[in-house]
Amino acid sequence: MMVFEAWQARMLSVGTAHPPKKYSQQDLLDLYQVTNKRIIALFRNTHIKSRYLYLPPCNSEGQVPDETNVELLAKHKQGALDLGVEAIDRALAPLGIRPSAIDYLVCVTSTGTLCPGLSALYIKHLGFRENTRRLDVVGMGCNAGLNALQNVADFCFAHPGRLALLVCAEICSGAYVFDMTMRTAVVNSLFGDGVAALVVGAGPELAQYEGPAILDFESHIIPDAIAAMRFDLEGPKFSFFLDRDIPYVLGNHVEKPVNRLLARAGLKRRDIQKWIIHSGGRKVIDTMKYNLGITNYDVRHTLRVLQDFGNLSSGSFLFSYQLLLEEGSTRSGEYGVMITMGPGSTIETCLIRF
Amino acid sequence: MRPFRTLIVDEREEIATITLHEPGGNGEIDLAALEDLETLMVWLEDESSCSLVVFCGTAGVFCPGLNPAAFGPGTTDSIHTHNRWEKALVALERLPKVTLAAIDGVCVGAGVQLALACDHRIATTSTSMQLPEVKHGYLPGMALFRLAKYVGLGVAKRLVLSGVPWSATDALGWGLVDWVCEPDLLASTLEQVAEQILPVNGDTVRLARRLLNESFAEPIEDVLGSLLAAQHRCISRMNVDRASEGA
Numbered sequence: 001m002m003v004f005e006a007w008q009a010r011m012l013s014v015g016t017a018h019p020p021k022k023y024s025q026q027d028l029l030d031l032y033q034v035t036n037k038r039i040i041a042l043f044r045n046t047h048i049k050s051r052y053l054y055l056p057p058c059n060s061e062g063q064v065p066d067e068t069n070v071e072l073l074a075k076h077k078q079g080a081l082d083l084g085v086e087a088i089d090r091a092l093a094p095l096g097i098r099p100s101a102i103d104y105l106v107c108v109t110s111t112g113t114l115c116p117g118l119s120a121l122y123i124k125h126l127g128f129r130e131n132t133r134r135l136d137v138v139g140m141g142c143n144a145g146l147n148a149l150q151n152v153a154d155f156c157f158a159h160p161g162r163l164a165l166l167v168c169a170e171i172c173s174g175a176y177v178f179d180m181t182m183r184t185a186v187v188n189s190l191f192g193d194g195v196a197a198l199v200v201g202a203g204p205e206l207a208q209y210e211g212p213a214i215l216d217f218e219s220h221i222i223p224d225a226i227a228a229m230r231f232d233l234e235g236p237k238f239s240f241f242l243d244r245d246i247p248y249v250l251g252n253h254v255e256k257p258v259n260r261l262l263a264r265a266g267l268k269r270r271d272i273q274k275w276i277i278h279s280g281g282r283k284v285i286d287t288m289k290y291n292l293g294i295t296n297y298d299v300r301h302t303l304r305v306l307q308d309f310g311n312l313s314s315g316s317f318l319f320s321y322q323l324l325l326e327e328g329s330t331r332s333g334e335y336g337v338m339i340t341m342g343p344g345s346t347i348e349t350c351l352i353r354f
Numbered sequence: 355m356r357p358f359r360t361l362i363v364d365e366r367e368e369i370a371t372i373t374l375h376e377p378g379g380n381g382e383i384d385l386a387a388l389e390d391l392e393t394l395m396v397w398l399e400d401e402s403s404c405s406l407v408v409f410c411g412t413a414g415v416f417c418p419g420l421n422p423a424a425f426g427p428g429t430t431d432s433i434h435t436h437n438r439w440e441k442a443l444v445a446l447e448r449l450p451k452v453t454l455a456a457i458d459g460v461c462v463g464a465g466v467q468l469a470l471a472c473d474h475r476i477a478t479t480s481t482s483m484q485l486p487e488v489k490h491g492y493l494p495g496m497a498l499f500r501l502a503k504y505v506g507l508g509v510a511k512r513l514v515l516s517g518v519p520w521s522a523t524d525a526l527g528w529g530l531v532d533w534v535c536e537p538d539l540l541a542s543t544l545e546q547v548a549e550q551i552l553p554v555n556g557d558t559v560r561l562a563r564r565l566l567n568e569s570f571a572e573p574i575e576d577v578l579g580s581l582l583a584a585q586h587r588c589i590s591r592m593n594v595d596r597a598s599e600g601a
Binding site: 247248251268282283286287289290291293 | 399400445448560561564579580582583584586587590
């Protein structure tokens, strides 16, 4: 769908936040007193240098105590609220608007189930209007930021001049299970905590704000790989599972949605100057590079987010997008492709133009 | 076929032969030649079904260098022109085809840069190659990164910093060219080389070339994932091919 530029939904402002405490991979091995050599090797081979996490204070043996399901959920709620307030403030401030200016609030999370959901929580604490439209996208995984953006862009296109706010709030430490198995070690070595907020709007009424136009989306689901990434109930806790082959499966499929997305716009891959890809992990970034024929330079922000924050699930791509904007390298007319991957297994893609 | 002003493109079955300039033209890369090269890369990528791309010159000149009026000092946009030239060479280096420079005679500056961006080089005994840019006060582009991988750091420094010319035989000894022949045997040598190269699996060539180019730049532990990602793509395709052959 190519429409007249002034009517296209545009990404107007982004803000992010992370917990105050930063941990290196070695810090975490020490805090959890890991001695298993395979787990130690796994933590050291992730490309991750540091992550920001909410971890409880150490007990008298200098070890992080096991957290109950109730404690984990409380951590999800408090973390999402604290970081959400920060990220939303950072997204709204550059536009000079307050929460009351937001007409539609969409919250994405997979690290805890709350009822009422995060949207209600943010409205109560931040002074959004009582007639704010809202939607909570829960449990769709790392890809969900783009699934939610599809909906946000549709709202903006249908309601020019009105503002939507997308909040991806993932407190992955609220979904950690530390049981010294390789299964949980893979997850614990990878995910970090962070919230990203994005203001979106369409129409000539918002012409004073700059930001790339959201041109099109293309989805791809791989039903054969439905079990490759999933939450399982292990005792009282949800434990995330990542199949070791999923990076390759995603790599095998990624050309399909990207080709469809670009073909519809009459573009070739060489026409794409900016790639904003979910920081899923080192292996999946490699398979994206070699299957799409893109370079380390193309994925520099994706790699940097992975290195400095870990996998932030649904908000990762917005952290990369923010780094790209801070770099100041975008030029008017350049095309970008955003890609997120997650459970389903699914690949979501989005074409933007700066 | 697109209209080219400075190139002659001759596509026959699996081989596309690109003659860089007509006899009488001086063969320098000027803006028109650069535009043609950019168009050529798009054509090779999107339309040409050839597997092997051969670059050659005419009348004892492969390529004498970049045109100073287009690339030199005094042109305000020259850095952007350099950027376009480098990007055209990167596009060449990413083609899912085998690329070959057939060099006979003068191969200076941009000629060496182009030849280095190709997968293979044939040079005749009357070839003289040279990178004189540093002597003139500027840089031979990304040839700096490509040259040392072929000839080693010591030889690369000598050639680049002194700007001295070198012969096809020297180049063969360093591994900078792959085949040397007498000028009148260039066509038959090309035929023999093409026979060795064909058939080409374009996608695998592209992946193998990329990993080879990355092999000198990155520590092994950083690129093992790259190899696995590329290898998996190849194996998956072989499985699909095998399944369709069996069907």
